[in-house]
Each structure stands twice: as structure tokens, then as C-alpha cells.
Amino acid sequence: xxxxxxxxxxxxxxxxxxxxxxxxxxxxxxxxxxxxxxxxxxxxxxxxxxxxxxxxxxxxxxxxxxxxxxxxxxxxxxxxxxxxxxxxxxxxxxxxxxxxxxxxxxxxxxxxxxxxxxxxxxxxxxxxxxxxxxxxxxxxxxxxxxxxxxxxxxxxxxxxxxxxxxxxxxxxxxxxxxxxxxxxxxxxxxxxxxxxxxxxxxxxxxxxxxxxxxxxxxxxxxxxxxxxxxxxxxxxxxxxxxxxxxxxxxxxxxxxxxxxxxxxxxxxxxxxxxxxxxxxxxxxxxxxxxxxxxxxxxxxxxxxxx
Amino acid sequence: xxxxxxxxxxxxxxxxxxxxxxxxxxxxxxxxxxxxxxxxxxxxxxxxxxxxxxxxxxxxxxxxxxxxxxxxxxxxxxxxxxxxxxxxxxxxxxxxxxxxxxxxxxxxxxxxxxxxxxxxxxxxxxxxxxxxxxxxxxxxxxxxxxxxxxxxxxxxxxxxxxxxxxxxxxxxxxxxxxxxxxxxxxxxxxxxxxxxxxxxxxxxxxxxxxxxxxxxxxxxxxxxxxxxxxxxxxxxxxxxxxxxxxxxxxxxxxxxxxxxxxxxxxxxxxxxxxxxxxxxxxxxxxxxxxxxxxxxxxxxxxxxxxxxxxxxx
Amino acid sequence: xxxxxxxxxxxxxxxxxxxxxxxxxxxxxxxxxxxxxxxxxxxxxxxxxxxxxxxxxxxxxxxxxxxxxxxxxxxxxxxxxxxxxxxxxxxxxxxxxxxxxxxxxxxxxxxxxxxxxxxxxxxxxxxxxxxxxxxxxxxxxxxxxxxxxxxxxxxxxxxxxxxxxxxxxxxxxxxxxxxxxxxxxxxxxxxxxxxxxxxxxxxxxxxxxxxxxxxxxxxxxxxxxxxxxxxxxxxxxx
Numbered sequence: 001x002x003x004x005x006x007x008x009x010x011x012x013x014x015x016x017x018x019x020x021x022x023x024x025x026x027x028x029x030x031x032x033x034x035x036x037x038x039x040x041x042x043x044x045x046x047x048x049x050x051x052x053x054x055x056x057x058x059x060x061x062x063x064x065x066x067x068x069x070x071x072x073x074x075x076x077x078x079x080x081x082x083x084x085x086x087x088x089x090x091x092x093x094x095x096x097x098x099x100x101x102x103x104x105x106x107x108x109x110x111x112x113x114x115x116x117x118x119x120x121x122x123x124x125x126x127x128x129x130x131x132x133x134x135x136x137x138x139x140x141x142x143x144x145x146x147x148x149x150x151x152x153x154x155x156x157x158x159x160x161x162x163x164x165x166x167x168x169x170x171x172x173x174x175x176x177x178x179x180x181x182x183x184x185x186x187x188x189x190x191x192x193x194x195x196x197x198x199x200x201x202x203x204x205x206x207x208x209x210x211x212x213x214x215x216x217x218x219x220x221x222x223x224x225x226x227x228x229x230x231x232x233x234x235x236x237x238x239x240x241x242x243x244x245x246x247x248x249x250x251x252x253x254x255x256x257x258x259x260x261x262x263x264x265x266x267x268x269x270x271x272x273x274x275x276x277x278x279x280x281x282x283x284x285x286x287x288x289x290x291x292x293x294x295x296x297x298x299x300x301x302x303x304x305x306x
Numbered sequence: 307x308x309x310x311x312x313x314x315x316x317x318x319x320x321x322x323x324x325x326x327x328x329x330x331x332x333x334x335x336x337x338x339x340x341x342x343x344x345x346x347x348x349x350x351x352x353x354x355x356x357x358x359x360x361x362x363x364x365x366x367x368x369x370x371x372x373x374x375x376x377x378x379x380x381x382x383x384x385x386x387x388x389x390x391x392x393x394x395x396x397x398x399x400x401x402x403x404x405x406x407x408x409x410x411x412x413x414x415x416x417x418x419x420x421x422x423x424x425x426x427x428x429x430x431x432x433x434x435x436x437x438x439x440x441x442x443x444x445x446x447x448x449x450x451x452x453x454x455x456x457x458x459x460x461x462x463x464x465x466x467x468x469x470x471x472x473x474x475x476x477x478x479x480x481x482x483x484x485x486x487x488x489x490x491x492x493x494x495x496x497x498x499x500x501x502x503x504x505x506x507x508x509x510x511x512x513x514x515x516x517x518x519x520x521x522x523x524x525x526x527x528x529x530x531x532x533x534x535x536x537x538x539x540x541x542x543x544x545x546x547x548x549x550x551x552x553x554x555x556x557x558x559x560x561x562x563x564x565x566x567x568x569x570x571x572x573x574x575x576x577x578x579x580x581x582x583x584x585x586x587x588x589x590x591x592x593x594x595x596x597x598x599x600x601x602x603x604x605x606x607x608x609x610x611x612x613x614x615x616x617x618x619x
Numbered sequence: 620x621x622x623x624x625x626x627x628x629x630x631x632x633x634x635x636x637x638x639x640x641x642x643x644x645x646x647x648x649x650x651x652x653x654x655x656x657x658x659x660x661x662x663x664x665x666x667x668x669x670x671x672x673x674x675x676x677x678x679x680x681x682x683x684x685x686x687x688x689x690x691x692x693x694x695x696x697x698x699x700x701x702x703x704x705x706x707x708x709x710x711x712x713x714x715x716x717x718x719x720x721x722x723x724x725x726x727x728x729x730x731x732x733x734x735x736x737x738x739x740x741x742x743x744x745x746x747x748x749x750x751x752x753x754x755x756x757x758x759x760x761x762x763x764x765x766x767x768x769x770x771x772x773x774x775x776x777x778x779x780x781x782x783x784x785x786x787x788x789x790x791x792x793x794x795x796x797x798x799x800x801x802x803x804x805x806x807x808x809x810x811x812x813x814x815x816x817x818x819x820x821x822x823x824x825x826x827x828x829x830x831x832x833x834x835x836x837x838x839x840x841x842x843x844x845x846x847x848x849x850x851x852x853x854x855x856x857x
Contacts, residue, residue: 113410113411117414118547118587121543125540126588133577133581241422244418244422287423293419294404297404297405
């Protein structure tokens with residue numbers, strides 16, 4: 001399926017949109033880019049699992065919550081700086097993700113979407129309630145001095161912390177590109193994503209690929225969690241909305257289009273930031289993503305009906 | 307003792323229950339009825355092959371529609387319950403019309419999203435709905451009389467059971483099962499798949515709306531967080547899985563088992579007792595797809611249990 | 620009045636043209652054979668006419684009515700029925716219930732009448748164990764309920780998609796007899812087959828497909844001697 005002409009038009013529109021917003025409300029643009037990158041980095045692992053394993057992980061957001069709480073634990077107990085805690089947390093989540101895959105997801109890969117959705121839904125509830133049990137519903141916060149760093153361009157000053165998400169997003173995308181093209185496991189992963197049966201016939205250990213992709217996806221959430229910690233109030237349901245928002249981005253960008261997710265994320269992030277900035281309407285900001293999700297789904301419905 | 311007799315005995319017990327049980331137990335049974343109806347309605351949609359995460363959404367919509375008609379229009383609570391159901395049905399019709407052309411994950415995800423969407427909308431329309439703080443009514447339905455509420459819910463639950471059985475015994479049974487087993491074959495054999503999916507979706511949403519409305523009237527209170535609570539999604543699913551999906555008996559059995567257990571759990575585990583339901587769902591999906599009840603019963607009769615997956619693809 | 624007439628139907632899947640300007644017709648009581656090498660588009664043609672897939676271009680006329688834009692279930696109710704190449708039994712039902720689906724929805728009968736009609740069809744097909752569950756049926760029985768389900772909707776036009784595959788000689792003859800009985804009832808029948816013996820026995824006319832186009836048309840004897848057909852077909856012989 002080639003979108004070339006359509007893609008160029010979309011990119012042009014988007015760039016125009018970005019430039020207009022940049023002149024009209026530069027704060028909103030900055031806010032949007034930072035939020036959007038955050039949504040994109042969170043969405044990338046979901047898209048990976050969906051694309052390669054074919055499983056929609058409804059517990060995605062709850063894994064992020066776990067990452068946030070574990071980072072918090074490192075800060076609370078060992079006074080470890082959140083950004084430094086990224087290292088241990090991502091390793092812990094890598095292993096955790098692997099265990100969850102081996103114990104549960106592996107068994108439903110062949111069972112069809114119903115079972116997979118029910119399973120990941122069950123896991124999301126277990127994680128959500130488990131976190132509640134251990135840490136109660138009292139919100140937690142972490143204070144660092146760099147969380148509120150800012151910079152200025154001429155008269156315009158803006159918070160810079162959120163750019164870390166853009167950095168992480170770009171790094172992850174670059175890493176993925178290199179990985180998929182240059183390493184053996186990466187090429188195997190790509191093959192499995194294209195055609196699991198064919199890959200198996202050629203001798204690729206599909207199960208290992210699945211294990212790896214799932215674990216890495218959870219590990220990435222650990223990285224994001226560490227980065228989110230300084231700026232986010234943590235409570236049991238903190239990560240939950242990101243499952244749907246990530247799916248909205250993945251659906252919008254199209255399956256397999258990982259770079260498109262960063263792009264779509266930024267656009268939606270700016271959209272959310274715009275609504276947020278309108279006095280009196282900030283409560284509706286969450287609907288930007290859902291609105292897009294509905295539109296994407298409806299467009300598909302019409303395309304498939306004919 | 308054949309099953310018809312068992313049913314009659316249970317029905318008799320249910321009818322006279324409030325006469326000899328105290329208000330606490332009447333309330334427990336009333337709550338079980340609420341979740342039983344929700345669980346059955348979820349299962350009825352599941353029988354078409356579509357997994358809906360929307361029970362809490364339509365439950366909440368019905369609750370709020372009923373609340374608004376009572377609070378803003380001063381209408382009779384019983385009538386407002388009808389409105390609750392109809393409103394949920396209307397929204398589900400519009401939604402279903404748009405989304406039921408798609409299947410599987412897109413449908414499921416949309417039903418998951420609508421709970422949040424409705425919650426956000428209601429939170430923001432505070433003039434109409436009382437916003438995030440919620441709204442309280444002047445009085446509960448029947449002035450809070452637990453016995454009358456019990457009989458109302460018993461009646462509604464029997465209606466829902468009746469609908470579930472109708473789905474199983476009439477021509478609709480053939481349509482629903484064919485659609486679940488093999489949609490292409492169903493289409494080629496004259497079944498209007500879309501019509502049946504929409505029909506089941508709307509009927510089950512109306513049920514959820516009605517139950518939500520009754521619940522709101524019972525507690526004389528609506529509030530976005532508790533009215534759209536995940537409780538009303540998680541428990542019905544767990545109950546159907548425990549008792550055995552694709553059946554009328556399954557959700558009933560599951561509702562009683564889990565309903566009673568839930569009372570204890572709430573006391574033992576103050577924070578996070580819902581974790582048990584998550585565990586139940588995971589365990590049943592992985593190891594006992596025909597439901598805990600059927601699996602245990604099967605083992606006891608040394609039956610040769612066959613492993614079935616939920617989707618017959 | 621012809622039962623079926625297609626007018627230059629085309630089916631494209633993205634860049635691939637699976638069916639390219641196909642026009643043919645079938646009459647009441649006629650058995651038309653559709654043959655061609657694998658990938659020629661035979662099953663796609665069935666899908667287009669039954670409505671499982673929409674056409675990209677062209678028109679389909681059933682008993683003089685334009686059905687090109689009608690949904691598959693409507694076409695079935697109007698009188699078009701088909702079997703599937705790989706049998707697709709409905710696993711939750713018994714054999715007779717599988718057949719009933721056709722009479723309940725293809726004909727809109729109620730449960731009792733639908734069951735009675737299905738039992739008659741089972742009789743016609745010499746099907747003995749009507750209450751057996753699906754997993755206990757033999758290959759021949761599975762094929763019979765596939766045909767039975769199609770027949771139960773009382774079609775005027777029936778497509779049999781490689782229905783003889785996997786059967787032994789005796790079983791093939793049994794089905795041939797059944798198809799002949801249907802022909803006597805003035806049903807228009809299209810038989811897609813790889814087994815030439817069957818095509819020779821049953822059909823009055825044959826249409827040969829290659830790459831989505833008709834490369835030859837006529838009685839089996841003519842068509843099987845056609846050089847183009849032999850070239851396209853090399854080796855697909857019973």
C-alpha cells in the first residue's frame with residue numbers, strides 16, 4: 001500500500017499547522033511538541049507488540065504505571081535520581097515483561113483476539129489493583145530541580161524538560177531502524193512481523209522474537225517512566241489512559257509505520273495543547289485523542305464497507 | 307430432581323427472601339442481581355463473537371439519563387429508569403451503526419474508549435450533570451425501601467434471563483451462533499450479519515442502561531468516577547467467565563459465587579480487592595476457557611473435557 | 620430469461636486484477652463448468668456473484684435483476700447459493716442444524732418449517748446421521764452438509780466450488796447423481812472443478828479461465844482439445 005502523494009499532502013498540512021501555531025501561540029507549540037513526543041514514545045512499544053505479535057496489549061498503560069512506581073521506589077528508598085533510575089528500572093521491566101510474556105501472552109498468541117483482549121484486560125486489572133494494594137491511592141510526587149528548567153528564544157521562554165521525550169523518541173526510533181536492518185535478531189523480527197508462518201518455515205525462532213519484542217516494549221515503558229517521574233503526580237490509575245491514546249496513535253499512523261507515530265503524536269500533542277490553552281475548555285483536552293480514534297475507526301469502517 | 311424443579315425452588319426462594327432475611331442480606335442479593343444482569347448482557351453480546359468493554363459505559367449513561375430527568379425535569383423515578391434504558395439504547399444504536407461494520411479489536415477498543423469519553427463529557431457538562439462532584443437526588447426511589455428495590459431488581463433480572471433464553475431458543479440462536487462460528491458462511495446463507503449484531507448490541511445496551519438507572523435511583527447519587535467505575539465492567543466479565551460463557555446459567559452461577567465472595571473480599575482487602583477478579587479472568591482465559599464452574603463440574607463427573615477456545619476460528 | 624448473466628465484471632485487489640472483463644451466462648437447468656489452472660480466478664468469480672466480494676467494475680444480473688450492489692445475504696434470499704472450497708461447517712451445530720441455517724435465513728422459515736425442510740434436503744442427499752455433531756462427520760458428510768446448507772435456501776442458482784475434491788470414485792458418483800437430480804429441478808448450476816471426469820459427465824457447457832479471463836468457451840469435448848486451453852492447463856488431469 002503506498003501513500004506517497006497522500007503522505008506528502010499530510011506532511012505539508014502538518015508543517016503549515018505547526019508553523020501557524022508556532023507564530024500564534026509559541027507556548028502551545030512547545031507544550032504540544034513535548035507532550036506529543038511523550039505520547040509517541042509511549043505508543044511506540046504498543047505499536048511494536050501489535051505489529052509483530054499481533055496482540056493489542058490492553059495492559060500497556062498499567063505497565064507504564066508500574067515503571068513509574070518502581071522509579072519512585074528507587075527515589076524514595078535510595079535517593080536515586082529519576083533519570084539515573086532509568087537504568088535499573090528498564091532492566092527490571094525488561095525481565096518483568098519477559099516473565100509476563102512467558103507465563104501468559106505466549107499461551108494466547110494462537111488463540112485469537114478475544115482471548116488475547118480478555119487476557120491483557122485481566123492483566124491490566126491485576127497491575128492496577130496490585131499497585132493500589134502496595135502503594136494505596138495517595139498520590140506521590142518527586143521533586144528535582146531540573147524538572148522546571150527553562151530556556152528562552154528572544155522574548156519567548158518555555159519549559160525545556162519535556163524535550164527529553166523528543167530525545168528519547170528519536171533515540172528509540174534510530175535504535176529500532178538500526179536494529180531491524182543491521183542485526184540478525186532485528187532482521188528476524190522484521191521477517192516475523194511480515195509473515196510469521198513463513199519466518200517459522202525458514203527456521204526463525206519466532207517465539208524468541210516474540211519474547212524479545214514484548215520484553216523490550218515493556219522496558220521502553222520503564223525508560224519513559226523514569227523520565228516522567230519528575231513531572232508527574234503518581235497515583236494508581238496514572239498510566240491507564242495511555243493504553244487507548246497509544247492505540248489511537250498507532251491506528252492513526254498505520255500499522256508498521258513507526259516513524260509516523262512520532263509525527264502523529266506531535267500533531268495530536270499540539271491539538272491537545274491548543275484545547276488545553278482555551279480558557280474554560282481545558283477539561284475537553286482528553287477528547288482530542290478519542291476524537292481522532294473515532295475518526296480513524298470510522299474512516300476504516302467506510303473504506304472496508306466498499 | 308430435574309432442572310425445572312430446581313428453577314422453581316430457586317424462584318420461590320427468591321420471591322420470599324425479603325420476608326425472612328434482614329436488610330443487609332436483601333441488599334447483598336439486590337447487588338448480586340445488578341451484576342447478574344450486567345454479566346448476562348455482556349455474555350449475550352459475546353455470543354455474537356464480539357467482545358464489548360462497554361458495560362460500564364452504558365450503565366453510566368443510563369444512570370445519568372435517569373438522574374437528569376429526575377433532577378432537572380422532576381419526572382417519576384420509575385419512568386426515568388425507562389428513559390435511562392432508552393437513552394443508552396439510542397447511543398448504542400448510533401455507535402453500533404458506525405462501528406459494527408468493523409470487528410474484533412476495533413469494536414472492542416471503541417467500547418473501551420467510550421467509557422472514558424462519556425466520563426469526560428459528563429464531567430465537563432457540570433451545569434447539566436453536576437460535574438466531577440456528582441449530583442444527589444432529594445430521595446431514593448421507593449424512599450429507599452430495600453424490599454421494594456429488591457423486587458424491582460428481581461423482576462428486571464428475570465426479564466433479562468428471559469431475554470437471554472429467548473436468544474438461545476429462538477431462530478436468533480441460529481443467527482448468533484452462525485455469526486460467531488463463521489461470518490462469511492452466515493452471510494452466504496442469508497443472515498443479515500450487521501442487523502443481528504446491531505440488534506444484540508442495542509438490546510444489551512438498553513439492559514445495561516436500565517440497570518444503571520435503577521442503581522442511580524437506589525443510591526440517589528451519581529458521580530462520574532463511581533458511576534462509570536470499572537467495577538461495572540470487571541465484575542460482570544469475571545462472573546461470566548467463572549460460571550461459563552455462552553450460556554444463561556453461567557453468568558447466573560458466576561454472579562452468585564463472585565457476589566458472595568466479593569462481600570468478604572471487601573472486608574479483608576481494603577485496597578485493591580478487585581485484583582482477585584483480574585486474577586480470575588487471567589486464570590480462566592489461560593486454563594479454563596469453559597469456565598471454572600463447568601471445569602470443576604466436569605472433573606467431578608470424570609467427564610472427558612475438551613479444550614475449547616472462545617473464538618471458533 | 621437467463622438465470623445468471625455477468626457483464627464485463629472486473630475485480631482488482633490493489634494492483635492485481637484477479638478477474639478481467641468476464642461475461643458469461645447460465646440458464647435454468649443448465650450445468651456450466653468453470654475450469655482453469657490454479658489462481659485463474661475461479662473462486663473469485665463465485666465470490667463476486669454470491670456477493671462475498673464487491674465487483675470493481677461491471678454488472679451482475681440474476682433473473683434479469685441487477686444484483687451488483689446487493690449484499691450477500693440478500694442475494695442468498697433471492698436465490699443464489701454457494702459452497703466453499705474448504706468446507707466451513709458451523710462447529711456449534713449438528714449436521715441437520717447446519718443445513719437448517721439455509722432454510723431459516725435463506726428462505727426465512729420458522730424453526731419448525733425450517734427443520735422439516737432441512738430434513739427433506741438431508742433425504743435428497745442420502746444423509747443418514749442428521750443429529751451427529753460436526754466433529755464426528757466424514758469428509759463426504761461434511762461436503763453434503765455444505766451442499767445441504769446451500770440447497771436449503773432454495774436457490775435458483777447454485778455454485779459448487781471444487782466439491783469433489785478429496786472424495787473417492789464411489790463418493791464422486793454419488794454426488795454426480797445428486798447434482799443431476801438438481802438439474803432436473805430446473806436449477807442453474809455452476810461447477811468449478813479440477814477433476815475433468817466430473818466436468819465431462821455433468822456439464823453441457825464449459826468456460827475456461829486463465830488469469831481472470833475467459834480463454835475458451837463451449838462443450839467439454841471442444842474445449843479440452845483447444846490448444847490454448849491445453850497450454851494453460853498443462854497437466855491438471857484427473
